[in-house]
Amino acid sequence: xxxxxxxxxxxxxxxxxxxxxxxxxxxxxxxxxxxxxxxxxxxxxxxxxxxxxxxxxxxxxxxxxxxxxxxxxxxxxxxxxxxxxxxxxxxxxxxxxxxxxxxxxxxxxxxxxxxxxxxxxxxxxxxxxxxxxxxxxxxxxxxxxxxxxxxxxxxxxxxxxxxxxxxxxxxxxxxxxxxxxxxxxxxxxxxxxxxxxxxxxxxxxxxxxxxxxxxxxxxxxxxxxxxxxxxxxxxxxxxxxxxxxxxxxxxxxxxxxxxxxxxxxxxxxxxxxxxxxxxxxxxxxxxxxxxxxxxxxxxxxxxxxxxxxxxxxxxxxxxxxxxxxxxxxxxxxxxxxxxxxxxxxxxxxxxxxxxxxxxxxxxxxxxxxxxxxxxxxxxxxxxxxxxxxxxxxxxxxxxxxxxxxxxxxxxxxxx
Amino acid sequence: xxxxxxxxxxxxxxxxxxxxxxxxxxxxxxxxxxxxxxxxxxxxxxxxxxxxxxxxxxxxxxxxxxxxxxxxxxxxxxxxxxxxxxxxxxxxxxxxxxxxxxxxxxxxxxxxxxxxxxxxxxxxxxxxxxxxxxxxx
Numbered sequence: 001x002x003x004x005x006x007x008x009x010x011x012x013x014x015x016x017x018x019x020x021x022x023x024x025x026x027x028x029x030x031x032x033x034x035x036x037x038x039x040x041x042x043x044x045x046x047x048x049x050x051x052x053x054x055x056x057x058x059x060x061x062x063x064x065x066x067x068x069x070x071x072x073x074x075x076x077x078x079x080x081x082x083x084x085x086x087x088x089x090x091x092x093x094x095x096x097x098x099x100x101x102x103x104x105x106x107x108x109x110x111x112x113x114x115x116x117x118x119x120x121x122x123x124x125x126x127x128x129x130x131x132x133x134x135x136x137x138x139x140x141x142x143x144x145x146x147x148x149x150x151x152x153x154x155x156x157x158x159x160x161x162x163x164x165x166x167x168x169x170x171x172x173x174x175x176x177x178x179x180x181x182x183x184x185x186x187x188x189x190x191x192x193x194x195x196x197x198x199x200x201x202x203x204x205x206x207x208x209x210x211x212x213x214x215x216x217x218x219x220x221x222x223x224x225x226x227x228x229x230x231x232x233x234x235x236x237x238x239x240x241x242x243x244x245x246x247x248x249x250x251x252x253x254x255x256x257x258x259x260x261x262x263x264x265x266x267x268x269x270x271x272x273x274x275x276x277x278x279x280x281x282x283x284x285x286x287x288x289x290x291x292x293x294x295x296x297x298x299x300x301x302x303x304x305x306x307x308x309x310x311x312x313x314x315x316x317x318x319x320x321x322x323x324x325x326x327x328x329x330x331x332x333x334x335x336x337x338x339x340x341x342x343x344x345x346x347x348x349x350x351x352x353x354x355x356x357x358x359x360x361x362x363x364x365x366x367x368x369x370x371x372x373x374x375x376x377x378x379x380x381x382x383x384x385x386x387x388x389x390x391x392x393x394x395x396x397x398x399x400x401x402x403x404x405x406x407x408x409x410x411x412x413x414x415x
Numbered sequence: 416x417x418x419x420x421x422x423x424x425x426x427x428x429x430x431x432x433x434x435x436x437x438x439x440x441x442x443x444x445x446x447x448x449x450x451x452x453x454x455x456x457x458x459x460x461x462x463x464x465x466x467x468x469x470x471x472x473x474x475x476x477x478x479x480x481x482x483x484x485x486x487x488x489x490x491x492x493x494x495x496x497x498x499x500x501x502x503x504x505x506x507x508x509x510x511x512x513x514x515x516x517x518x519x520x521x522x523x524x525x526x527x528x529x530x531x532x533x534x535x536x537x538x539x540x541x542x543x544x545x546x547x548x549x550x551x552x
Contacts, residue, residue: 027512066512071470071532076509097509106463109510116509124508131504158462165462215493215501371499414503 025068032061033129035410037136044392045382045404046139047088047180047196056083058136058410060127062096074101075113080127086178086198096127096149111154118169118209119145120280121220121266129412133303133310133366135378136408139390140318140360141297144282145262146226147177147203164212172206179290183351184393185344192344194395202229209264216270226260228286236288239327239349247342248331248349250289260286260293274305292320292328292354292389311365320356325386328355332387332398347398350387357385357400364408373413380406438539439485441550442524444531447471450549455490458534460501461511466534466549473514474523474535482520486536489552 035058037049048054062080069075077098084092099113116124120142125131152173159166178198181188187195207224229235234254242249266280279300286293299316319325328350335346364378382404384391391399441455448467457463458473465471476483478495487493493501502513517523523535524543534549542548 025515029506031507064506066506068512071464071472074511099509101509101511103464106465111509118508125504128503128507131507160457160462368496371496372503414507 026065027068028063028065029414030061030063031128031130031412031414033058033410033412035059035129035135035408035412037406037408039407040405041402043394045406046390047392048083049406058129058408059083060129062127064097072103074103075099076101082127086200088196107158107160109154109156109158112152114149114151115154115171115173117145117148117150117171117205117207117224118211118220119148119222119224119262119264120282121218121268121278123148128414129376129410130372130374130414133312133374133376134301134314135362135364135366135376135410138280138297138299138301138314138316138360140316140356140358141280141282141299143390144284144295144297144318145224146179146201146228146260146284146293147175147205150175150203150205152205164214164217167211167213169209169211170207171209172204174202174204177201177203181290181352181354182389182392183348184398185347185395188348188352194392196392200231202231203227203260207262218266218268220264220266222262222264224262224264226262228258228260229256238289238291239331239353245338245342246334247338247346248334250349250352254288258286258288260284276303276305277301278303289352290354291324292356294324295320295356297356308368309365310368312363314362315359316362317359318356319385320354324353325355325357328353328387350398351389351393354389355387356389358388358390359383359385372415373411376408376410376412378406378408380408382406438552439482439489439536440539440542440548440552441486441490441534441536442527442542442546443471443534443549444527445547446531447534447547447549452490452550455550456492459491459514461505461513469532471532471534472530474526474533475514475516476520476523476536477516477518482536482538490536490550 036055037057038053039045039049040051042051044050046057048056060080060082064078067075078096080096081091081093084090097114099111099115102110122132122137126137150173154169154171156167156169179201180196180198182196184194186192187197204227207222209222212219236258237254238251239248240251262284264282268278270276281298283296295318297318299314301312301314303310303312331346332350335343338346360380360382362378362380366374366376368374384399384402387400393399450466487498506512520537520541523537527533527535
């Protein structure tokens with residue numbers, strides 16, 4: 001599927017090249033973030049953050065070309081370089097967007113190609129740090145969708161009102177992506193070596209999003225229906241308890257396609273004296289061995305504009321279903337009961353339930369160097385409950401009941 | 416009598432100078448109808464692409480130019496930072512790019528006069544005879 005998707009996404013690029021140069025109004029822009037983050041813990045959080053410090057969590061460089069053929073027709077291609085989505089040690093250059101836009105009238109916009117989905121309020125511009133004040137968008141919420149990019153079609157209709165513009169956007173498409181897992185004691189392939197692995201997943205996604213926007217306020221509600229499958233394999237198998245020898249194992253079977261419905265809600269409201277309150281909520285349901293992916297996430301952030309400074313405080317939380325966390329706890333506890341040679345297999349089974357139970361409180365500020373560039377700094381404290389798959393738990397331990405303090409400093413720009 | 420005439424003349428000239436120095440108008444290609452502030456706000460934020468039934472191409476002057484500052488304040492009710500910030504987000508959510516920028520008022524005038532659907536803002540003193548003024552304060 002990868003090759004077919006790639007060739008479809010490159011259509012807008014070919015369209016640009018095929019046009020006579022004088023007929024195209026070409027503009028290009030660049031963006032990037034140089035971000036440093038460091039925690040007070042030796043294990044990795046969000047893949048890269050530890051007490052060693054890292055530039056890999058937040059650093060990204062990108063460029064975008066907008067080609068306008070007429071007021072109705074245009075094409076956009078955006079490329080970026082960032083840490084790979086299927087390796088913790090490599091960087092990856094990729095085409096983030098590549099789509100043709102057709103705007104037959106004021107209120108209709110049709111886009112086809114590789115598009116980013118309107119999931120959360122900042123999903124579409126999440127790579128461009130200069131467009132928001134937070135040092136890092138709350139992962140508790142922004143990680144809930146299995147994918148945010150598809151190759152497909154988006155149709156939006158806008159109703160212009162006196163105080164709000166209302167936009168309904170429907171999309172459908174598919175993509176190939178990866179789900180990351182981390183085994184604290186062993187991976188699926190290596191019996192005694194902790195590490196991450198990336199499961200290739202084919203995703204089909206469709207959704208409908210309604211957004212009300214004015215210069216001061218934004219409200220958004222969306223319903224998204226995903227369908228996950230593994231190339232040539234079944235997915236969605238559960239666990240079975242085999243006694244003797246008293247161990248949890250992945251059961252055989254599964255389904256060809258796994259349904260992943262997601263609900264999203266968001267609001268960003270301007271308050272008196274330059275305060276702004278932003279809150280978002282998302283909930284996903286996944287019926288599979290990785291049932292911890294069935295979770296909700298929410299955050300609330302208060303910002304205050306003071307000249308070039310925008311200090312903020314935010315609180316974010318995510319939690320898998322009680323059923324998923326209970327299953328994790330049972331398997332994790334079993335790891336302490338089984339004979340030593342079987343222990344790693346049980347921690348592996350616990351890890352692939354992909355449990356999430358954590359909250360983050362963050363205090364930070366952005367400083368506008370110019371309208372297109374921001375310096376940001378943030379101190380955040382993460383607290384985990386039962387467990388959190390955002391943590392690469394140390395061998396012999398687990399990710400539950402952890403406290404992580406993180407310092408972040410970044411410079412985001414666009415030109 | 417002479418004094419009264421001089422006073423009248425000075426008032427008249429003063430008024431003309433003030434109009435020429437301060438007033439900003441929006442001109443459009445000859446076929447475009449008169450419009451209003453709300454429509455211009457929507458046009459220059461990419462929320463509409465036409466006036467009436469006619470497709471329109473808005474033109475901007477570069478940041479820092481006095482006419483652009485006046486236009487943003489008078490019509491858009493925004494400052495440069497807000498307007499640039501708006502387009503920064505809009506561009507990177509994939510909803511289009513900001514209006515084309517031309518280097519000078521003279522370029523805007525030439526482009527508007529010669530290009531069907533073109534719209535631009537210029538100081539009143541730079542409006543050529545016979546130009547189609549589609550909005551003035």
